[in-house]
Structures are given as C-alpha cells and as structure tokens.
Amino acid sequence: xxxxxxxxxxxxxxxxxxxxxxxxxxxxxLREGIILGIRRPDGTVLCPPTEYDPETSEPLTELVEVxxxxxxxxxxxxxxxxxxxxxxxxxxxxLIRLDGADTPxxxxxxxxxxxxxxxxxxxxxxxxxxxxxxxxxxxxxxPQESPGTGQ
Amino acid sequence: MRDIxxxxxxxxxQKALTDTTEVELMVPLINRARGxxxxxxxxxxxxxxxxxxxxxxxxxxxxxxxxxxxxxPPISESHVEMDGAWALYEAWVKxxxxxxxxxxxxxxxxxSPGSLRDVLSTQLDPYYLGxxxxxxxxxAALQARLMLESGTVSEQRLAEIAVRSLNGAADNPLAxxxxxxxxxxxxxxEAPIADPLRPSDCAASADGGAAVVLAAGDxxxxxxxxxxxxxxxxxxxxxxxxxxxxxTRAPSARKAAAQAGAGDDRLDAAELAAPFSTQEHILxxxxxxxxxxxxxxxxxxxxxxxMMAAGLMRIADAAQQIHDGRADRVLSHAASGLYLQxxxxxxxxxx
Amino acid sequence: xxxxxxxxxxxxxxxxxxPEKLADVEPVRSVRTPIRLExxxxxxxxxxGYLNAFADRKxxxxxxxxxxxxxxxxxxxxxRHGAATPEYVELxxxxxxxxxxxxxxxxxxxxxxxxPYVSAWIHLDGADIGFLGLVAGIATSEVRMGMRVRAVWKPxxxxxxxxxxxxxxxxxxxxxxxxxxxxxxxxxxxxxxxxQG
Numbered sequence: 162x163x164x165x166x167x168x169x170x171x172x173x174x175x176x177x178x179x180x181x182x183x184x185x186x187x188x189x190x191l192r193e194g195i196i197l198g199i200r201r202p203d204g205t206v207l208c209p210p211t212e213y214d215p216e217t218s219e220p221l222t223e224l225v226e227v228x229x230x231x232x233x234x235x236x237x238x239x240x241x242x243x244x245x246x247x248x249x250x251x252x253x254x255x256l257i258r259l260d261g262a263d264t265p266x267x268x269x270x271x272x273x274x275x276x277x278x279x280x281x282x283x284x285x286x287x288x289x290x291x292x293x294x295x296x297x298x299x300x301x302x303x304p305q306e307s308p309g310t311g312q
Numbered sequence: 313m314r315d316i317x318x319x320x321x322x323x324x325x326q327k328a329l330t331d332t333t334e335v336e337l338m339v340p341l342i343n344r345a346r347g348x349x350x351x352x353x354x355x356x357x358x359x360x361x362x363x364x365x366x367x368x369x370x371x372x373x374x375x376x377x378x379x380x381x382x383x384x385p386p387i388s389e390s391h392v393e394m395d396g397a398w399a400l401y402e403a404w405v406k407x408x409x410x411x412x413x414x415x416x417x418x419x420x421x422x423x424s425p426g427s428l429r430d431v432l433s434t435q436l437d438p439y440y441l442g443x444x445x446x447x448x449x450x451x452a453a454l455q456a457r458l459m460l461e462s463g464t465v466s467e468q469r470l471a472e473i474a475v476r477s478l479n480g481a482a483d484n485p486l487a488x489x490x491x492x493x494x495x496x497x498x499x500x501x502e503a504p505i506a507d508p509l510r511p512s513d514c515a516a517s518a519d520g521g522a523a524v525v526l527a528a529g530d531x532x533x534x535x536x537x538x539x540x541x542x543x544x545x546x547x548x549x550x551x552x553x554x555x556x557x558x559x560t561r562a563p564s565a566r567k568a569a570a571q572a573g574a575g576d577d578r579l580d581a582a583e584l585a586a587p588f589s590t591q592e593h594i595l596x597x598x599x600x601x602x603x604x605x606x607x608x609x610x611x612x613x614x615x616x617x618x619m620m621a622a623g624l625m626r627i628a629d630a631a632q633q634i635h636d637g638r639a640d641r642v643l644s645h646a647a648s649g650l651y652l653q654x655x656x657x658x659x660x661x662x663x
Numbered sequence: 664x665x666x667x668x669x670x671x672x673x674x675x676x677x678x679x680x681x682p683e684k685l686a687d688v689e690p691v692r693s694v695r696t697p698i699r700l701e702x703x704x705x706x707x708x709x710x711x712g713y714l715n716a717f718a719d720r721k722x723x724x725x726x727x728x729x730x731x732x733x734x735x736x737x738x739x740x741x742x743r744h745g746a747a748t749p750e751y752v753e754l755x756x757x758x759x760x761x762x763x764x765x766x767x768x769x770x771x772x773x774x775x776x777x778x779p780y781v782s783a784w785i786h787l788d789g790a791d792i793g794f795l796g797l798v799a800g801i802a803t804s805e806v807r808m809g810m811r812v813r814a815v816w817k818p819x820x821x822x823x824x825x826x827x828x829x830x831x832x833x834x835x836x837x838x839x840x841x842x843x844x845x846x847x848x849x850x851x852x853x854x855x856x857x858x859q860g
Contacts, residue, residue, distance in 0.1 A: 165330065166711050166824060170369050170425070170704040175697045176438070182679045184439045188691040195685065207556060209440045215556040222679045235461070237453035238507050239446075243430055245699060246445040254450045256458070256555075264555035267441060267454070275507060280461050294691035296443050333707030336739040339747045353745060369702040379738060382745030425702040438696050 183212040186224050188294040196228040198262045208262035228259035229286035238275035247297035253278050269301030316407050317532040317539030320349045321628035325486040325520030325616045328424035337521050338380035345523035349535040353382045357412030359389045360403045362396035362419035364620050366431050396624030397646030397656045413531045420521030421620035449506035455559045456509050456590045464560040465593045471499040473589040474512035481611025488616040489516035513589040515617035522624045540631035540660040544572030547656035565655035566598040572657040579605045580639035583626035585613045585646045634662040709739035714824045726750045732791040756814035758787035761846025765803045781806050800833035809845035811837040
C-alpha cells in the first residue's frame with residue numbers, strides 16, 4: 162500500500178485588536194511598568210480589570226494601581242514550554258492575587274524548578290526591558306526575596 | 313410544551329481518524345440514525361449541527377459536512393460553533409415552536425490533525441490570557457490544585473473517578489482508553505502530566521461524531537418503541553474571566569440542573585461530559601447526584617473525549633439506556649469553555 | 664446603568680479614571696495578538712484514492728448509487744442525497760470547457776502563471792459535473808464554452824500523487840460541443856429529461 166498522504170496546513174491570524182478604554186488602560190499600565198485593577202461599586206478590585214461588573218454588568222471605570230507583589234493561590238509546572246507562549250524555558254503557571262486586588266490573574270512563574278513553588282508564597286512582578294503594551298510586557302512573577310520590601 | 317423525544321442515535325469514536333474526512337465519518341452515522349427509524353432526509357423538518365472550524369482548520373467547515381446530509385432539495389438547516397448538545401437544544405426549541413415534527417441533530421470533531429491542548433488556547437480572552445498560550449492541561453491543573461488544597465476534593469476521590477472511567481470503559485467499544493485492571497493505587501502511581509493532574513485525570517482525546525433524531529408527540533411513538541422523552545433541558549453560563557469565579561464550583565451547572573428538574577425524582581444514570589476528573593467531581597456535587605446514581609458507567613468523556621461531540625454523545629448514551637429499557641430516568645450533561653464555564657443539562661424519561 | 668438609551672455606557676464613552684501617574688501618557692489603543700495553528704492534514708479515503716491514482720496518470724470519479732451520476736473529484740458521498748459512493752469510475756483525460764474565466768491578476772505563489780490566464784470548469788467525458796482546471800495553449804480570446812480539451816501531463820518521471828500532475832488543459836481541435844449541451848446545461852437537460860420520463 163502506498164504511503165499515507167499528508168500535507169502541512171498552517172493557519173495564521175495576524176490580528177491587531179482594538180482594546181477599548183479599560184483593557185487599553187491595563188496595557189498602558191503594563192507598558193509603563195504598573196499593574197492596574199478596576200474597582201467595583203462594592204469597593205473590591207478586579208485584576209486583570211474587566212469592562213463590566215461580572216455580577217451586575219454595570220460599567221466599571223475606576224482604575225487603581227495594584228501589586229507589584231502578591232500571593233500565589235495555585236500553580237502548575239509547564240515543561241516543555243508551549244511553542245507560542247512568551248516563555249522558552251520550563252516555567253510555572255500560576256493564579257496570582259496581587260496586593261490591593263481581590264481576584265487572581267493567570268501568568269507565568271519564573272523559577273528553575275517546581276520545587277520552589279508553593280501556594281501562599283509571596284511573588285513579585287518581573288518586567289521586560291522593552292515594553293509595548295502587551296500582557297507579555299510582564300515577564301512573569303518570581304519569588305519575593307524578603308517579604309514586604311519587594312524589588 | 314410539546315412532548316419531544318430522542319428516538320434514534322448513532323455514534324462513532326476512535327483515537328484518530330487518519331483515513332476519513334468529517335464527511336466520510338458522518339455519512340454512515342447520519343444514515344444509520346435516520347435509517348434505524350425508517351426515515352430519509354425528506355422526512356426531516358429541521359437539521360442542526362455542531363462543530364468547530366478551529367479543529368478542521370477551515371472557515372465555515374460545516375458547509376462541507378452537509379454533503380453527508382443531502383441538501384437537495386434545499387433543507388431547513390442551522391449550525392452552532394458549539395458541542396452538538398447545543399445543536400440539539402436549538403432543534404428542541406424549533407420543535408417546541410411547532411410546524412416541524414422531526415429533527416436531525418449531529419456533531420463531530422476531528423482534532424487529531426492539530427494539537428487540541430494548544431488549539432483550545434484560542435478560546436481564551438485574546439488580551440489577558442490568549443497571548444500567554446496556557447495549554448488546556450496546565451489551566452485545569454491550577455483548578456485541581458485549588459480544589460485539593462482547599463479540601464474540595466481529595467487525591468483519593470480523583471483517583472476513584474479515574475478508575476471508575478477506566479474500568480467502566482473496558483466493555484465500551486467507543487472508548488479510546490480503558491483498563492479493566494486499573495486500581496486507585498495504579499492511578500496514584502502515575503507521574504503527573506500537569507502537576508497535580510495525572511494522565512488518567514485528563515480525558516483521552518478522540519475523533520468522532522454522533523447523530524440523533526428527535527421527534528415530537530405521536531410521531532415519536534410511531535418511530536420508537538420506547539422514546540427517550542426530554543422532560544427538562546436548560547443551559548447556563550458563568551463569566552469568562554477565571555479570576556472572577558470560584559474555580560472549585562460551577563454555579564451554571566447547578567442552575568441548569570435545577571431548571572431541567574434533575575432533582576425532582578430518582579435518576580437511574582448520569583452521563584457527564586467533563587474533560588477532567590476534577591470537573592467530573594464538581595459536576596457530581598453541583599448536579600446533586602447521590603450515591604445511588606451510576607455516573608458515566610461506560611467510561612464517559614474521560615474514556616474518550618471528542619471535542620464538539622462529547623456532550624451530544626452523552627445525550628445519545630443516556631437516551632440509548634431508555635431505548636433499551638435499562639433505565640427509566642436519566643440525566644446527561646454537556647460543557648464548553650474554560651473551567652466548565654457553560655453547562656447544559658438534559659433530563660430524559662421513558663414511559 | 665443609564666436609563667437614557669442615547670447615552671452610551673461609560674466603558675464605551677471612554678471616560679475611565681486613571682491613577683495620577685498615568686494621566687499624561689499616550690494610551691494603548693490596540694494590541695497585536697497573532698495566532699498560528701499548524702495541522703497535519705490528511706485526506707479521506709475518496710481523496711486519497713483520487714490522488715494516488717494521479718500518480719498513474721489516472722483520473723478517478725465516483726458513481727452515485729442513487730441515479731448513476733459520475734462525480735469528480737470523488738468525495739465519498741453524493742452530496743445531493745447524503746449517500747455513500749463506494750464505486751470508483753476511471754475517467755478519460757478528455758472533455759470540454761463548461762465555463763471559464765479570464766483573470767488578469769496574479770495569484771500569490773504562482774509566479775509560473777502567465778497573465779492573463781484562463782481557469783475553467785472542465786467537464787470530462789463520462790462525468791456529470793465539472794472540476795476546476797487551467798486552460799492554455801490557445802489565445803485567451805479564443806477560449807469558448809463547449810471547446811474540446813485534453814489534459815497536458817507532466818513528464819512521467821515528474822508524476823506524483825497530486826492533481827498538479829496536469830499542467831493544463833489544451834484544445835484538441837475537435838468540433839465544439841453545442842453550448843446547449845455544454846457544462847451544467849447538459850446536467851440540467853439530463854435532470855429535466857429524468858423528471859419528465
């Protein structure tokens with residue numbers, strides 16, 4: 162029998178998306194090295210910020226600075242790294258609740274070994290030197306060396 | 313409300329469809345589902361399908377699969393980029409509206425040509441999460457650790473769910489992963505694939521499809537000796553951003569089950585379409601399934617998960633148990649989105 | 664939420680409140696989020712049969728079990744009836760132009776195409792439907808519906824399991840098929856005759 166036929170099929174979507182004011186504000190903050198959350202009417206803060214209140218669908222408008230330190234709520238280890246992710250080394254993935262925020266965000270954890278990770282640990286944001294307003298302007302989070310002082 | 317029943321089902325599932333197009337997969341299934349109750353496409357008042365272009369790598373890919381239906385003369389048709397369970401919901405609504413007595417529903421997924429674990433990243437919000445390309449297993453692992461460390465579930469319980477699937481699938485020809493000899497110890501001995509999830513916690517990916525015929529009232533009684541009457545069907549959704557949700561729960565599943573009347577009476581079987589053991593556990597709690605209801609007795613979605621068809625396959629599995637007289641009242645479930653974001657519950661009864 | 668429907672919601676109005684230190688920076692308004700998906704594409708049984716036969720300079724169709732119509736390329740099904748088509752039919756490499764289009768724009772990746780070129784529905788002798796092909800070896804102004812054509816194949820040593828084996832379709836010089844019997848006109852005439860008789 163003849164060898165099975167196959168062909169490479171590659172789909173590319175080179176999207177540029179408009180952000181709107183809320184997501185745009187968050188990405189502006191990242192470009193400037195600042196993480197923003199958004200305040201709900203009850204005073205709690207969502208990070209990353211959503212445009213509407215998840216319970217009432219009220220528009221949300223008040224952006225507030227959070228982090229750059231926070232607490233790891235959950236984690237896993239990604240090895241090998243996924244091909245299109247911003248990371249080219251094995252890394253952690255975590256639910257990180259930043260100081261001043263009431264909800265966690267998902268981002269990378271920059272450690273060499275999963276043994277360095279535990280829920281409840283203090284972490285701090287690490288920034289790329291070149292930033293343009295993208296979620297990967299944040300390189301990820303690494304263990305906070307001395308609690309309370311940050312970087 | 314009209315009485316509407318599942319009167320015929322056909323399914324196929326295997327690890328990878330390497331020599332078969334989606335059309336070639338669906339031609340025999342659709343013909344089997346229609347033929348078993350003596351129908352041709354001319355008898356079908358409405359046709360609805362579910363599939364995803366991101367699996368096929370082709371825009372509007374569903375239009376090709378209509379070749380398997382036969383659309384001459386032109387048919388009344390619709391499609392959802394959803395699991396076929398939602399196509400069934402649309403068909404059920406169409407039958408409720410009236411003017412149509414018989415509907416054909418089908419769905420299929422052939423994810424083997426791509427990396428489903430990564431393709432699923434394209435369902436994430438495209439600003440905060442999508443560009444990080446977190447794969448499906450890693451995201452589920454974050455939920456699993458939250459559940460384990462908060463005491464929502466134990467490793468032992470997750471292993472029990474995995475073993476239930478592996479053992480139950482042993483006699484199921486549609487399952488792509490089974491093991492009659494699997495034990496809690498053997499599952500706990502597996503190395504994690506995405507810590508703390510083990511391979512047996514993650515559904516075995518499969519290619520396949522299902523076709524289902526729905527009929528209303530007396531037409532259903534004419535076509536089928538023991539129709540599986542849809543007594544309640546509902547679908548609900550939670551917010552998309554995972555941070556704003558309690559990931560150890562699925563409120564939308566609970567609400568859908570309540571709306572569908574799941575708890576009104578004893579259930580002889582429950583077929584759940586959770587892609588992870590952790591999520592199967594959440595569903596058991598949210599749907600209020602007691603110890604007397606067998607859950608995924610033939611392996612369920614963990615033993616073979618066909619993206620876009622896993623939910624319709626659960627409905628087909630549950631309806632088959634009514635048709636065969638093995639059960640009188642069954643629950644089936646379908647899910648889509650990250651962390652069981654969206655849930656559909658369908659309760660069926662025999663007469 | 665505002666009771667006045669003419670007032671857009673705050674998030675659409677753009678009046679978000681930023682912390683002081685970000686008040687004067689240029690806001691981000693768009694972000695690039697490219698997606699690349701790679702697939703290992705495999706043909707089905709019918710397409711594989713069709714492509715494999717090309718290596719032997721053969722063109723395969725399939726016969727409808729419903730009315731005997733010969734469909735090319737084969738897709739494993741008669742799409743009118745949803746009926747499986749297991750029977751293959753070997754077709755000749757001659758036919759006629761059922762319809763055509765003269766194109767004066769280049770196709771990316773096909774630098775070998777001379778502009779203008781003619782793409783046509785080729786109706787093979789013995790087939791009931793046409794398939795797409797390139798017509799060459801004739802001035803574009805001379806191409807016409809009903810014109811008889813034959814496949815021009817790549818040299819034997821270059822044949823592969825691909826429809827690219829046919830370089831183009833060239834006129835045979837035989838008399839034309841009447842337009843009323845060419846292309847889909849033939850199909851419709853046949854269907855009408857069937858319905859009457």
